[in-house]
Amino acid sequence: MSQMSKIMIIFLYGQDTYRSRRKLNEIVEHYKKIHKSGLNLKYFDGKTVDFEEFKNEIQSVSMFAEKKLIILEEAFTNQNFKEGFLKTSKQFTDSNNIILFYEIEKISSSDPLFKFLEKHAKSQEFKLLKGENLKNWVKKEIENYKVKINSVALRKLTDYVGDNLWQMVNEIKKLASYKKNKEIRVEDINLLVKPKIEPEIFKTIDAIASKNKKQALELIHKHLEKGDSPSYLLSMINFQFRNLLIIRDLIEKNKSPYILSKEAQLHPYVIKKSYSQARKFKIDELKKIYQKIFQVDLAIKTGKIDPETALDLLITET
Numbered sequence: 001m002s003q004m005s006k007i008m009i010i011f012l013y014g015q016d017t018y019r020s021r022r023k024l025n026e027i028v029e030h031y032k033k034i035h036k037s038g039l040n041l042k043y044f045d046g047k048t049v050d051f052e053e054f055k056n057e058i059q060s061v062s063m064f065a066e067k068k069l070i071i072l073e074e075a076f077t078n079q080n081f082k083e084g085f086l087k088t089s090k091q092f093t094d095s096n097n098i099i100l101f102y103e104i105e106k107i108s109s110s111d112p113l114f115k116f117l118e119k120h121a122k123s124q125e126f127k128l129l130k131g132e133n134l135k136n137w138v139k140k141e142i143e144n145y146k147v148k149i150n151s152v153a154l155r156k157l158t159d160y161v162g163d164n165l166w167q168m169v170n171e172i173k174k175l176a177s178y179k180k181n182k183e184i185r186v187e188d189i190n191l192l193v194k195p196k197i198e199p200e201i202f203k204t205i206d207a208i209a210s211k212n213k214k215q216a217l218e219l220i221h222k223h224l225e226k227g228d229s230p231s232y233l234l235s236m237i238n239f240q241f242r243n244l245l246i247i248r249d250l251i252e253k254n255k256s257p258y259i260l261s262k263e264a265q266l267h268p269y270v271i272k273k274s275y276s277q278a279r280k281f282k283i284d285e286l287k288k289i290y291q292k293i294f295q296v297d298l299a300i301k302t303g304k305i306d307p308e309t310a311l312d313l314l315i316t317e318t
Contacts, residue, residue, distance in 0.1 A: 008095055011117040013103040014126030018165035023124065024071070024102055031069045031098075040068040046075025046101075051084030058097055068097040075113075076103055082113045093120050128163040130231065138168060142184065145176035149184040156186055159239050160195040162232065195270055201236045202273055205244075208289075208318055209280040216315045230307030231300070237314070238293045243270055245286045247278040289318055 010027065012020050032038060042057055049072065057070060075081055085092070092099060101121070107114050117123060129137050135158055142149050149157070157175075161168045171193050175184050178192060200219055207216035223233050278286075296314050299305045305313075 008093060008098060009117065009121035010098065010100040011103075011121040011123040012100070012126070013107060013123070015104070015106070015128050016126040016163070016165060017104050018169065019129075020102070020104065020124075020126040023126070024100070027100065028069070028071075035066045035069075037066065040066045042068060042070045044070065044072050044075075046072040046081065047077050049075065049078065049081055051081045054081065055084070055088070058092065058095055058099070069100065070097060071100045071102060073102045074105065075101060076105065076107055076111065086112055086116060089116060089120075128229070129165070130163060130235075134158050134163060137165075138172070141169065141172055142176065145172070146181055147176045147179050147184060148182075149175075150186075153184050153186045153189050156189045157184075157193060159235075160189065160193050162235070201233075201240060202277070204237070205240055205277055206280075208315065209277055213315055213318075217312065220311055220315060224308065230311050233311060234293070234297060234300070234307065234314075238290075238297065240274070241286065241290050241293060243274050244278045244281060245283075245290055247271065247274050248281060248283050248286055251275075251278060252283055292318060 012023055014020055028041065031041060035041070044054060044057075054070075054072070058068070075085075101117060109115075135154055138158055139149060139154060157168075157171065161171055174192055175188060179188065200223060204216050204219040204223075207213075207219060220233060224230065281289075292314060296305075296310045300307050300310050
């Protein structure tokens with residue numbers, strides 16, 4: 001951050017811990033280049049830090065006359081710290097030191113500390129990447145390895161891995177090492193990347209196929225209670241029904257499971273899990289469900305319905 005000297009408080013937060021951690025590391029490395037002793041770089045566990053200890057660290061004079069960088073991780077759960085900080089906040093906004101708040105848990109926008117930081121800190125939120133934003137990020141990351149990826153392979157990679165950038169970076173390294181200055185294609189994704197479909201998603205699809213709407217709704221709500229976002233669940237259902245449609249079409253053409261894997265350009269793991277499911281549906285049923293998923297997704301994106309209600313409607317009307 002070239003303007004770090006002008007910023008006294010920095011606030012990094014959001015569910016995308018890969019990008020937020022990368023930004024945190026960039027700030028630390030930048031600080032180390034300027035302040036080479038490293039003695040005034042301090043980390044505090046925000047969950048357990050004592051406010052007086054933190055305040056004393058801010059107020060103590062550096063023996064090297066260096067600006068301090070004080071990092072607080074997950075301080076929002078520490079009520080005593082929050083109260084102490086907010087009561088004496090003026091001395092921190094006027095400080096010559098740098099205070100960095102780093103949060104990975106979901107934060108309420110009504111939280112007093114959140115409101116304070118939104119007003120007085122240089123804030124950056126790291127939301128989970130979706131759709132085109134995810135594809136663009138992955139493409140740029142791949143190009144850093146001097147490797148290219150075609151659009152079909154890129155879509156398959158993001159479908160398989162989703163928004164977990166920690167896993168995505170590992171998959172990219174594996175693919176880049178395998179291709180070495182060549183273009184990544186669909187067959188490379190099929191060969192090297194295992195799709196991220198949780199077993200519960202297959203159970204949910206089975207419940208839909210068996211017309212057991214009650215069980216399908218219960219499974220979906222278990223996902224929601226676990227913290228999975230409705231948009232993630234919809235994307236996984238969409239991903240799986242698209243696979244079922246492809247596989248059912250090939251079954252109609254009397255293709256064997258071995259040929260299916262080759263012609264559908266799907267990972268053998270997906271074929272194995274999906275073959276028996278696809279046989280439970282007629283092709284017209286799958287087309288109608290796939291169309292319904294498209295309509296629901298469009299309604300969410302245009303703000304006509306909230307994602308959780310949309311999921312319930314999708315299942316009850318399927």
